[in-house]
Amino acid sequence: MPELPEVTTTARILNKILVNQKILSVWTNYSSPHFKGKKNIKDKKYFEFFKKEVVGSKIVSVGRIGKNVLIHLSGTKTGSKTELRRGLKTILVHMKMTGHFLYGDYERRGNEWLATKPGPLQDKFNGYIRLIFGLSSGKYLALSDVRRFAKIAVISDGNVKNFEDIKNLGPDPMEKEFDFKKFKSVISQKPTGRVKSVLMDQDVIAGIGNIYSDEALWLSSIHPETQIKKLTDNELKILLKNIKKVLKFGIDMGGDSTSDYRRPDGSPGKSHHAHNVYQRRGEKCSKKGCAGTIVRKVVGGRGAHFCDTHQRKK
Numbered sequence: 001m002p003e004l005p006e007v008t009t010t011a012r013i014l015n016k017i018l019v020n021q022k023i024l025s026v027w028t029n030y031s032s033p034h035f036k037g038k039k040n041i042k043d044k045k046y047f048e049f050f051k052k053e054v055v056g057s058k059i060v061s062v063g064r065i066g067k068n069v070l071i072h073l074s075g076t077k078t079g080s081k082t083e084l085r086r087g088l089k090t091i092l093v094h095m096k097m098t099g100h101f102l103y104g105d106y107e108r109r110g111n112e113w114l115a116t117k118p119g120p121l122q123d124k125f126n127g128y129i130r131l132i133f134g135l136s137s138g139k140y141l142a143l144s145d146v147r148r149f150a151k152i153a154v155i156s157d158g159n160v161k162n163f164e165d166i167k168n169l170g171p172d173p174m175e176k177e178f179d180f181k182k183f184k185s186v187i188s189q190k191p192t193g194r195v196k197s198v199l200m201d202q203d204v205i206a207g208i209g210n211i212y213s214d215e216a217l218w219l220s221s222i223h224p225e226t227q228i229k230k231l232t233d234n235e236l237k238i239l240l241k242n243i244k245k246v247l248k249f250g251i252d253m254g255g256d257s258t259s260d261y262r263r264p265d266g267s268p269g270k271s272h273h274a275h276n277v278y279q280r281r282g283e284k285c286s287k288k289g290c291a292g293t294i295v296r297k298v299v300g301g302r303g304a305h306f307c308d309t310h311q312r313k314k
C-alpha cells in the first residue's frame, strides 16, 4: 500500500503538472452495490454527482493529508446551479492497496483505456485503469488499481478537515511540530498497544504503514511487539529520529515499488532497493556486528519483519 513517501511523491509530481488544467471529462468502471449510499464513486448515483461537481473545474493545487491525495479545484462553470465559491471543492483519493495515479496519453478501446505511447505507462502494473480524467492539455490523469480498493470522493463544501476520511487522522510525522513531546503524547494514548500496530494506526499518526514501520523499528533495535509503555524516553527519541529518517529517504528515492506503486510517469520509485528488513525474511541481518536473521511474524494482523537478535523482546 502506498504510504506517506509514495503519496507525497505522487502529490508533488501531480502538483507540478496539473495546476491550471481544466477537467473536461471523467470516466470510471468502478461500481459495486456494496457502496450504495456511500460517498464513494463506486456508488453509481454518487458518481453522477461527482461528475457534475468536477467536470468544468480547474485544478488549483494537489496536496496530501495522511495517505490521501487531495486535488483542489476552483468552482464550476459560472452561473451553473452547482456554482460554489472558488477553491471550495476537493477530490479525495485514497489509493489503498494497489491504486496509483498516472499521467499521459490514453485512448479508449471499448471498456478499457490504453496508454498510446511506448514507455513505462505500458508497464503491466499500470494497465488497470479504473478512473480517468480528460484534461484541457489533451492528456489524461488515470488511476490504475488492480485490486479495486481505492476510495474516491469529492468534498463539495471546502471543509476538508471535517470530511469523514480526514477528521480522525493523527498528526503528520514529517511536520516540524511533530517533535518528541508530540510523538510521546500521541503514542501514549495506546500504552498497551504493540509498537508496530500503534505506528500504523492512522488515528494516532497519519502516513506510516507496513514497510516504513518495519524499517524504522529495525534501525531503532526495537521488537515490533513491544508495548508502548515499556519504551524508554531514549528509545522513543531514537524511534522518532528513525521514523523521520526512513520517511525522508522514501520521499528522496521517489517512493517504494516493491508492490504496485508507480510514479505518475509510470516508472518505479527506488526506495525498495534499500530495505533492511521488509520482505527480507530468511536473510542475514545487515546491521554491523549482528549475526541475526530476519524473521516474519504476524503482529496485529500485519506481517512484521524484524531481526531475531538485535530487536529483542522486552
Ligand SMILES: [Zn+2]
Pocket: 285, 286, 287, 290, 291, 292, 293, 307, 308, 309, 310, 311
Ligand atoms: Zn540484527
